[in-house]
Amino acid sequence: MQSKSEVLASCNLSQEQLDSYWMPYTANREFKKNPRMIVSAEGKYYTDAEGRQVFDGLSGLWTCGAGHSRPEITEAVSKQIAQLDYSPAFQFGHPKAFELAHRITDFMPDGMDRVFFTNSGSESVETALKVARAYWRKKGHGTKNRFIGRVKGYHGVNWGGISVGGIGPNKAMFGPALETSHIQHTMLPENLFCKGMPETGAHLITELEEMIALYDASNIAAVIVEPMAGSAGVIPPPVGYLKRLREVCTKHNILLIFDEVITGFGRMGSNTGAEEFGVTPDLMTIAKQVTNGTVPMGAMITRKDVYETFMENGGPEYALEIPHGYTYSGHPVACAAGLAALDVLENDQLVSRVKSMAPYFEESVHSLKGTQYINDIRNYGLAAGLTIEAAPGEPMLRPYQIAMKCWEKGFYVRYGGDMIQLGLPFTVEKEEIDSLINALGESIRELD
Numbered sequence: 001m002q003s004k005s006e007v008l009a010s011c012n013l014s015q016e017q018l019d020s021y022w023m024p025y026t027a028n029r030e031f032k033k034n035p036r037m038i039v040s041a042e043g044k045y046y047t048d049a050e051g052r053q054v055f056d057g058l059s060g061l062w063t064c065g066a067g068h069s070r071p072e073i074t075e076a077v078s079k080q081i082a083q084l085d086y087s088p089a090f091q092f093g094h095p096k097a098f099e100l101a102h103r104i105t106d107f108m109p110d111g112m113d114r115v116f117f118t119n120s121g122s123e124s125v126e127t128a129l130k131v132a133r134a135y136w137r138k139k140g141h142g143t144k145n146r147f148i149g150r151v152k153g154y155h156g157v158n159w160g161g162i163s164v165g166g167i168g169p170n171k172a173m174f175g176p177a178l179e180t181s182h183i184q185h186t187m188l189p190e191n192l193f194c195k196g197m198p199e200t201g202a203h204l205i206t207e208l209e210e211m212i213a214l215y216d217a218s219n220i221a222a223v224i225v226e227p228m229a230g231s232a233g234v235i236p237p238p239v240g241y242l243k244r245l246r247e248v249c250t251k252h253n254i255l256l257i258f259d260e261v262i263t264g265f266g267r268m269g270s271n272t273g274a275e276e277f278g279v280t281p282d283l284m285t286i287a288k289q290v291t292n293g294t295v296p297m298g299a300m301i302t303r304k305d306v307y308e309t310f311m312e313n314g315g316p317e318y319a320l321e322i323p324h325g326y327t328y329s330g331h332p333v334a335c336a337a338g339l340a341a342l343d344v345l346e347n348d349q350l351v352s353r354v355k356s357m358a359p360y361f362e363e364s365v366h367s368l369k370g371t372q373y374i375n376d377i378r379n380y381g382l383a384a385g386l387t388i389e390a391a392p393g394e395p396m397l398r399p400y401q402i403a404m405k406c407w408e409k410g411f412y413v414r415y416g417g418d419m420i421q422l423g424l425p426f427t428v429e430k431e432e433i434d435s436l437i438n439a440l441g442e443s444i445r446e447l448d
């Protein structure tokens, strides 16, 4: 591996330039001592500053399932910049935004047919939470303000997202957030090393009913969950859990939001988690895979009747129905990227490819059971999470060490908290799964 000064020299960067960038969600001090620079990407591989090929075991950040630098998307984006680089997001439209909105609905469960564009998962969550509250106000239920999230839920980093989110360190530094409550996660001891959906856990929805009894449904706007929690380390829902969640929300007139920023567009072997589990929410959020990670874009998706609630009570026709939106909502370049990315997904039948590769991946990742320090393995589709036993007094050290060893061996896996996460490219081959799992196993066995 190159030394820091060699990496900087290869990238033509100075120490001052390295210092200038406050990197997000990164241990800046560690990275700046030991910079791992990616200079290009193609297909399933990155090239680092040294010219090494590194297998992308997280598809970007759950973004690039179809592989990096797909020529179809690159071409669509270049053409779009030349033709219409920007068009005001407000008061004017451009055709591709309408085309993409409609195209997205092809991938959504029946009835989810109104699309509000954002630029990220966090903005999609923020939009869903605001729409949920505003919806109840439009309906004359002004006290329905509270949100219910889940422990270990991840919903991005904006105020709404960290309020409903259930990962402690993401909230602790920032002080008071929105009024929210959290139901338990579903990582029960009896579900350890479960392949796919655990059998046990649907009973946990009782806690939601107790919470509704405590706060009263007249004060609760929405419940938000990821159909499969991703960032907390891949936690598939227990059998029957989401169906019970849907029933309770419907019974008590509480909106159900599925955050499908990771699960949308193929990761689980279906178009969405909602489709995979046969449960349709009232609002959904998507991002990441919609443009195959090429251009930032997200969206909030809902039913026609929710949209119509705003239209019907919107005042004079020239008045805004909802004062919410972003300068870059429905950006022409993102729309061009989205249309091309969804074509790639469909033409290459990548969603069904995920489904057909998932059993091989499941067996492969679970073959690591019994390796030192692995306390749990979970998987679904082409996603998996491993819980790593903490080193004494150093809760996050081992996952970091494992990810760095993998990187040295030519494999990118993500570490976070006490977890290692894998999110394979949808085009992965069996031999690549074997090599990745071997490298991961070796990296864990090499730990002291």
Ligand code: PLP
Pocket: 119, 120, 121, 122, 123, 125, 154, 155, 156, 157, 226, 230, 231, 259, 260, 261, 262, 287, 288
């Ligand atoms: N929601 C979920 C489920 C996510 O996994 C993420 C990001 O990983 C987000 C929201 C936030 O998305 P972004 O980082 O694009 O703001």
